[in-house]
Amino acid sequence: MKFLGLIFKNVRRNAIRSTLTAVGTMVLVFVVTLVWSILNFLDAVTAEKTDNLKAIVTERWQIPSQMPFSYADSLSDGAARDASDVRPLDSMTWQFYGGTVDPAKKTIENMLFAFAMEPDKVGSMLDELELNSLPAAKADSLRESIACLKDKRSGIIVGREKLAQIHKRVGDRFKLTSMNYKDIDLEFEVVGVFPDGRYDKSAVMNRDYLNAALDAYPRSHAGQKHPLADKTLNLVWLRVPDVLAFNTVQEQITKSPFYTSPAVKCETSSSGIATFLEAYRDLIWGMRWLLAPAILLTLSLVIANAISISVRERRLEFAVLRVLGFRPLQVLALVVGEAVLLGAGSGLFSTLATYTLINKVMGGINFPIAFFGAFFIPMQAIWWGLAIGVFTALAGSVVPAISASSIRVTEAFSKVA
Amino acid sequence: MTDAIDFAVKLLDIHRYFQRGSERLDVLHGLTLQVPYGEFLALMGPSGSGKTTLLNLIAGLDKPSRGEVWVGDDRISDYPESRLTRWRTRNIGFIFQFYHLLPVLTAFENVELPLLLLPLSARQRRERIQTALDIVGLSHRLYHRPGQMSGGEQQRVGIARAIVTDPKLIIADEPTGDLDARSAQEILNLMKELKESLHKSILMVTHDPRAARQADRMLFLDKGGLVDKPPDSFLLDPHEAIA
Numbered sequence: 001m002k003f004l005g006l007i008f009k010n011v012r013r014n015a016i017r018s019t020l021t022a023v024g025t026m027v028l029v030f031v032v033t034l035v036w037s038i039l040n041f042l043d044a045v046t047a048e049k050t051d052n053l054k055a056i057v058t059e060r061w062q063i064p065s066q067m068p069f070s071y072a073d074s075l076s077d078g079a080a081r082d083a084s085d086v087r088p089l090d091s092m093t094w095q096f097y098g099g100t101v102d103p104a105k106k107t108i109e110n111m112l113f114a115f116a117m118e119p120d121k122v123g124s125m126l127d128e129l130e131l132n133s134l135p136a137a138k139a140d141s142l143r144e145s146i147a148c149l150k151d152k153r154s155g156i157i158v159g160r161e162k163l164a165q166i167h168k169r170v171g172d173r174f175k176l177t178s179m180n181y182k183d184i185d186l187e188f189e190v191v192g193v194f195p196d197g198r199y200d201k202s203a204v205m206n207r208d209y210l211n212a213a214l215d216a217y218p219r220s221h222a223g224q225k226h227p228l229a230d231k232t233l234n235l236v237w238l239r240v241p242d243v244l245a246f247n248t249v250q251e252q253i254t255k256s257p258f259y260t261s262p263a264v265k266c267e268t269s270s271s272g273i274a275t276f277l278e279a280y281r282d283l284i285w286g287m288r289w290l291l292a293p294a295i296l297l298t299l300s301l302v303i304a305n306a307i308s309i310s311v312r313e314r315r316l317e318f319a320v321l322r323v324l325g326f327r328p329l330q331v332l333a334l335v336v337g338e339a340v341l342l343g344a345g346s347g348l349f350s351t352l353a354t355y356t357l358i359n360k361v362m363g364g365i366n367f368p369i370a371f372f373g374a375f376f377i378p379m380q381a382i383w384w385g386l387a388i389g390v391f392t393a394l395a396g397s398v399v400p401a402i403s404a405s406s407i408r409v410t411e412a413f414s415k416v417a
Numbered sequence: 418m419t420d421a422i423d424f425a426v427k428l429l430d431i432h433r434y435f436q437r438g439s440e441r442l443d444v445l446h447g448l449t450l451q452v453p454y455g456e457f458l459a460l461m462g463p464s465g466s467g468k469t470t471l472l473n474l475i476a477g478l479d480k481p482s483r484g485e486v487w488v489g490d491d492r493i494s495d496y497p498e499s500r501l502t503r504w505r506t507r508n509i510g511f512i513f514q515f516y517h518l519l520p521v522l523t524a525f526e527n528v529e530l531p532l533l534l535l536p537l538s539a540r541q542r543r544e545r546i547q548t549a550l551d552i553v554g555l556s557h558r559l560y561h562r563p564g565q566m567s568g569g570e571q572q573r574v575g576i577a578r579a580i581v582t583d584p585k586l587i588i589a590d591e592p593t594g595d596l597d598a599r600s601a602q603e604i605l606n607l608m609k610e611l612k613e614s615l616h617k618s619i620l621m622v623t624h625d626p627r628a629a630r631q632a633d634r635m636l637f638l639d640k641g642g643l644v645d646k647p648p649d650s651f652l653l654d655p656h657e658a659i660a
Binding site: 317321409 | 478503534
């Protein structure tokens with residue numbers, strides 16, 4: 001502790017160099033934080049759970065999965081037929097409906113994709129929106145939105161960022177010109193906004209609204225069904241209590257004679273998501289094993305360079321400290337301490353700034369992988385910056401610190417003596 | 418074992434050589450020297466005469482190839498490196514030609530440096546620092562950095578740093594070499610004052626005959642040994658030498 005003041009003052013010795021090193025560290029920690037946040041999220045969603053896990057049912061042989069809606073009820077029940085069969089704790093169906101508010105000039109901003117689902121399932125099955133785990137105020141607001149969605153079939157709940165992009169507010173009405181269901185253009189009324197976070201760019205509509213439109217389609221098209229009429233069910237999510245229940249439900253579904261055209265498969269949500277991510281495998285591998293390590297190495301070299309210059313300039317000073325009685329280990333600690341202070345301070349500041357910028361200002365990182373629209377910086381990332389700063393500072397300063405601690409004490413005396 | 422307690426410094430048959438490849442470079446050979454307590458000794462000699470090597474040996478920064486180095490009752494030539502390092506903090510005060518103050522630290526903090534290595538409380542350190550800076554007449558410059566002080570003032574801070582641990586011996590390496598005549602004289606007066614009032618033993622290496630003349634005794638080193646008379650290269654009245 002006695003040396004802390006000395007370390008602080010030495011960091012401030014060359015303000016320009018220290019500032020440049022800190023800025024370099026902050027930029028690199030920023031990039032690592034972004035990369036690790038994405039990897040951390042993907043790891044979390046693909047990690048196998050052992051209890052209260054989600055299963056995902058999709059078409060077996062095709063991506064995107066397009067099953068007939070007639071599968072919905074029985075799949076939601078886990079294909080249970082007998083009283084002794086295992087039934088899921090909960091379920092939800094997903095039908096994707098996408099369109100644009102400006103068909104004359106389609107842009108990413110004026111496009112909107114919604115999950116068509118049962119309104120009640122929003123608060124029980126959507127990750128991070130479970131009403132019993134949300135803060136009271138957010139839960140109340142979401143509960144109110146869900147009630148409106150149930151009451152008003154043309155209602156839609158939209159994420160805050162998407163709502164801003166299409167220049168709408170709660171209560172506004174708009175028409176979506178469909179991009180995946182040709183001629184099924186729907187009018188919506190915004191009945192609520194998702195809590196800030198993962199669903200900022202998402203939307204949920206009442207599935208009955210889409211299905212009613214598809215049912216009505218033949219009346220205006222000479223009795224012809226919509227080309228996608230039997231392909232509207234994209235995913236079915238099931239919640240099961242444990243792995244044993246999952247295995248049983250999986251067997252019930254795969255052995256059921258009912259799901260043959262098309263055939264379906266049932267897997268854990270993590271393995272289902274992993275399947276989606278298979279297409280990005282090389283990209284994710286590169287981020288994890290090339291990009292992040294390369295940045296960490298670069299960061300260590302930046303710090304090593306700055307500390308080496310500093311040590312070279314202060315050789316005489318270290319010799320004087322040794323003459324005064326500082327032991328080699330103490331000189332080493334002084335040099336490493338300076339690097340660690342600089343690295344830890346700028347690393348921590350960088351992740352705090354990244355957390356605030358990405359989560360609070362930008363509303364997530366736009367990095368469209370699979371069906372994940374935006375990624376957020378997790379709270380624990382704040383400590384990553386500290387850890388990265390300390391680790392890279394240690395790695396970068398060890399060699400210059402050893403050099404400083406092994407300076408010959410006799411260098412302190414005048415060469416002419 | 419030789420009894421060295423009567424002397425601040427006692428060197429017995431010191432040899433120091435360095436191996437450069439296959440060549441052996443003899444820097445000091447058979448040097449014997451005794452410095453009584455409280456003596457202000459000036460050491461002179463041409464470049465390459467072995468002054469620095471001698472200084473390093475007495476200060477515990479180097480070890481002789483042969484012979485004994487005593488400082489007070491410590492036979493430091495036998496001490497291992499780690500013990501020598503600790504010993505230096507308590508027993509030797511260093512004054513350098515170019516002051517060697519840390520530019521980022523105030524006078525107070527520079528003087529505090531060696532005290533950080535001793536088991537003293539912050540209050541004890543503060544008291545010692547203030548006393549040391551009082552002695553050198555800089556109690557009004559506690560919080561000035563080296564860059565805000567003249568050369569003479571910086572050297573005073575250097576002297577305060579040298580005495581703050583209350584060492585047995587002060588080693589001064591060209592202490593006036595970077596100062597104008599007036600500041601140099603002030604520093605020499607201060608060193609004499611340290612010797613008189615604090616009874617410090619002082620060993621000063623200098624090239625300046627005027628500075629050397631103010632010591633109690635002058636010694637001349639030439640070609641690795643002490644000589645009775647200054648080498649020809651020194652423009653010094655031989656009558657003034659008290660070798």
